[in-house]
Amino acid sequence: MARVRLNNIEKFYGELHAVRGISLDIPEGEFTVIVGPSGCGKSTLLRALAGLEEIDAGTIEIGDEVVNDMAPRDRNIAMVFQNYALYPYMNVYDNIAFGLRARKFPSNEIETRVHQAADMLGITDQLDRLPRQLSGGQRQRVAIGRAIVRDARVFLFDEPLSNLDAKLREEMRVEIKRLHQDLGKTMVYVTHDQIEAMTLADRIVLLRNGKIEQEGAPLDMFERPVSRFVAGFLGSPSMNFIPARLAAENGQINVAFSDGLSLPMPSDRVSGLEPGREVVFGVRTEHITRDRGANGRAGLASLRVKIDLIQPTGTRTYATFQLAGEPVMAELEAHDVERPGEQLSLFFDMNRIVLIDPETDLVIQ
Amino acid sequence: MTAVSVQQPLGVASSKGWWARKANRRLVVRYIVATIVTIIFLFPVYWLFIMAFKTPEEVFASPPVWLPSDFSLDGFVELFRDGDVNTVMNSLITAGTSTVFAMFFGTIAAYSLARFKTGGDNLAIWIISQRMIPPITIVFPLFLMYALLGWIDSFHGLILLYTAFNLPYVIWMMRGYIEDIPIELEHSALVDGWTRWQVLWRVVFPMARAGLFATAVFTFIFAWNDFIFALILSRTEVTTFPVQMTRFFGHQQTFWGKIGAMSVIGTLPIFFAVAAMQRFIVRGISMGAVKG
Ligand SMILES: Nc1ncnc2c1ncn2[C@@H]1O[C@H](COP(=O)(O)OP(=O)(O)OP(=O)(O)O)[C@@H](O)[C@H]1O
Ligand SMILES: [Mg+2]
Numbered sequence: 001m002a003r004v005r006l007n008n009i010e011k012f013y014g015e016l017h018a019v020r021g022i023s024l025d026i027p028e029g030e031f032t033v034i035v036g037p038s039g040c041g042k043s044t045l046l047r048a049l050a051g052l053e054e055i056d057a058g059t060i061e062i063g064d065e066v067v068n069d070m071a072p073r074d075r076n077i078a079m080v081f082q083n084y085a086l087y088p089y090m091n092v093y094d095n096i097a098f099g100l101r102a103r104k105f106p107s108n109e110i111e112t113r114v115h116q117a118a119d120m121l122g123i124t125d126q127l128d129r130l131p132r133q134l135s136g137g138q139r140q141r142v143a144i145g146r147a148i149v150r151d152a153r154v155f156l157f158d159e160p161l162s163n164l165d166a167k168l169r170e171e172m173r174v175e176i177k178r179l180h181q182d183l184g185k186t187m188v189y190v191t192h193d194q195i196e197a198m199t200l201a202d203r204i205v206l207l208r209n210g211k212i213e214q215e216g217a218p219l220d221m222f223e224r225p226v227s228r229f230v231a232g233f234l235g236s237p238s239m240n241f242i243p244a245r246l247a248a249e250n251g252q253i254n255v256a257f258s259d260g261l262s263l264p265m266p267s268d269r270v271s272g273l274e275p276g277r278e279v280v281f282g283v284r285t286e287h288i289t290r291d292r293g294a295n296g297r298a299g300l301a302s303l304r305v306k307i308d309l310i311q312p313t314g315t316r317t318y319a320t321f322q323l324a325g326e327p328v329m330a331e332l333e334a335h336d337v338e339r340p341g342e343q344l345s346l347f348f349d350m351n352r353i354v355l356i357d358p359e360t361d362l363v364i365q
Numbered sequence: 366m367t368a369v370s371v372q373q374p375l376g377v378a379s380s381k382g383w384w385a386r387k388a389n390r391r392l393v394v395r396y397i398v399a400t401i402v403t404i405i406f407l408f409p410v411y412w413l414f415i416m417a418f419k420t421p422e423e424v425f426a427s428p429p430v431w432l433p434s435d436f437s438l439d440g441f442v443e444l445f446r447d448g449d450v451n452t453v454m455n456s457l458i459t460a461g462t463s464t465v466f467a468m469f470f471g472t473i474a475a476y477s478l479a480r481f482k483t484g485g486d487n488l489a490i491w492i493i494s495q496r497m498i499p500p501i502t503i504v505f506p507l508f509l510m511y512a513l514l515g516w517i518d519s520f521h522g523l524i525l526l527y528t529a530f531n532l533p534y535v536i537w538m539m540r541g542y543i544e545d546i547p548i549e550l551e552h553s554a555l556v557d558g559w560t561r562w563q564v565l566w567r568v569v570f571p572m573a574r575a576g577l578f579a580t581a582v583f584t585f586i587f588a589w590n591d592f593i594f595a596l597i598l599s600r601t602e603v604t605t606f607p608v609q610m611t612r613f614f615g616h617q618q619t620f621w622g623k624i625g626a627m628s629v630i631g632t633l634p635i636f637f638a639v640a641a642m643q644r645f646i647v648r649g650i651s652m653g654a655v656k657g
Contacts, residue, residue: 079553
């Protein structure tokens with residue numbers, strides 16, 4: 001077990017600047033999820049950490065050693081790959097034992113460890129099968145088993161679940177989370193799936209174009225995004241963004257939309273907001289609720305809208321309406337709205353909305 | 366209800382019979398065509414083999430003799446008596462050894478090209494372009510060089526030449542096979558604690574096994590079939606069998622029995638090589654490595 005420290009990592013692929021000055025401190029035993037859209041440099045960063053990719057600048061520390069010039073085998077890490085990377089010509093037992101053999105474990109030790117790992121992952125029955133005789137979920141378990149048999153200092157996962165179907169992905173997510181709780185090892189997990197990031201992480205590192213956009217605990221990032229990108233990336237369905245302008249009226253500040261509608265900001269959230277300023281108004285679907293009246297809660301602002309599309313999921317119903325010419329989605333209770341075309345009063349929870357500077361895309365409030 | 370259930374099986378049965386007959390007829394036609402094609406392709410092979418067992422009179426008999434009367438082994442006996450079979454041995458040694466060398470160095474070079482992008486794309490193209498040179502254009506400069514070095518009519522001379530000549534082919538083929546191996550398999554092994562050389566041995570070779578065998582067989586065949594280099598660069602000591610073959614067409618006499626027998630012997634190694642290759646080219650060997 002060990003902490004991991006990245007200092008100003010730079011990586012170029014020819015002209016392409018894939019990783020731009022990334023610094024990261026991963027405490028011992030923490031589950032860190034690196035998340036971001038496709039091509040943002042997640043895998044590159046992980047491969048650099050594993051020693052599979054040379055970096056052009058910066059230092060990588062594992063434990064207290066700088067490992068920049070250390071071969072992958074000497075870094076004592078374990079890695080799980082997106083496409084499982086199982087050896088097709090070896091059975092499951094040999095696949096799991098492969099890394100132990102490399103490190104010259106005695107054969108009885110190998111046997112106990114392989115069986116232990118197989119037990120843990122429920123693949124004991126499959127030990128003498130070939131990878132091609134396994135289902136996707138079983139293959140992924142073997143790949144994870146191969147990583148956990150060794151006492152690696154750090155575990156790296158590169159999108160281990162993205163080849164699985166939705167249901168299996170949820171199951172494996174739980175298993176990986178449990179694995180982390182049981183083993184207590186430092187884990188770095190790469191994904192482009194924000195749900196995986198939110199559910200698994202002790203800490204999320206959100207990458208964009210090779211740079212860290214924001215890092216923090218999942219709920220912190222979800223509730224206090226620093227930019228439009230973060231706000232839009234985390235959360236599903238993603239946050240609604242509507243262009244607006246700040247307007248002063250009766251001593252309070254309103255968010256005014258181009259179609260004449262406006263929503264008042266709570267009085268404790270107006271400092272630093274100059275009237276007249278252009279903003280992007282961001283609101284999560286779950287922060288728009290049905291106005292049931294007589295609800296004295298501070299910061300709820302009501303707006304009457306016409307629903308033009310509904311998508312019931314059973315537990316909730318997504319209702320879409322137009323605001324300033326933009327489609328806005330609200331996540332209502334299942335029976336709040338029955339059919340498109342209905343007129344409805346909706347509450348906007350103005351305590352939870354974000355205001356974004358359209359120039360910089362940074363969150364103002 | 367009952368009426369329907371009684372009638373339906375009848376209808377199904379009759380239409381099934383019609384389909385079955387039609388499918389049967391198609392199968393028969395297919396077999397006939399396949400048989401004819403096989404005969405056309407195998408006939409020269411048959412003729413070659415049969416010639417080895419014919420007496421000289423039978424070789425030229427008209428109408429042709431389809432089955433020799435008493436399977437004469439004279440051709441083979443003469444080959445052994447006159448020491449002609451030594452040239453087959455020479456061919457085996459030069460082709461076999463050069464194949465081993467070409468495969469070894471070629472595969473390592475191919476790995477470097479495929480994985481470390483050594484020399485970018487251009488080096489790989491340049492290497493394969495070497496293989497496109499017509500042998501005849503370099504054989505005379507080579508002759509002068511070999512004469513100077515005293516390598517004419519030597520095993521190492523021919524082995525080196527065949528190795529050099531086949532290296533581009535091996536590099537080119539193996540580069541493709543290696544590039545087809547999912548790089549994660551190697552990455553995973555490296556992280557697991559193996560060295561590069563161990564990864565080559567334990568991951569790359571098993572993964573590229575089919576390609577290795579196929580390439581080796583072709584490399585062997587190229588060397589085995591070479592005529593022009595061997596003709597110019599050998600004299601009496603290291604004559605290969607194709608060169609020896611030309612000597613059976615004499616001024617006074619053509620040794621048809623020897624030609625037939627030598628042809629058979631010369632074909633056998635290729636026959637076995639291809640048979641062995643077939644066993645190893647198992648499609649889908651890499652299935653299960655990655656999804657799908
Ligand atoms: N070996 C390589 N050679 C050249 N460019 C590369 C190489 N590997 C990655 N890149 C480029 O570097 C950038 C980052 O790639 P990387 O694989 O790290 O992205 P990623 O965040 O893992 O994306 P994904 O979610 O699609 O896996 C991409 O633009 C990619 O095209
Ligand atoms: Mg990736």
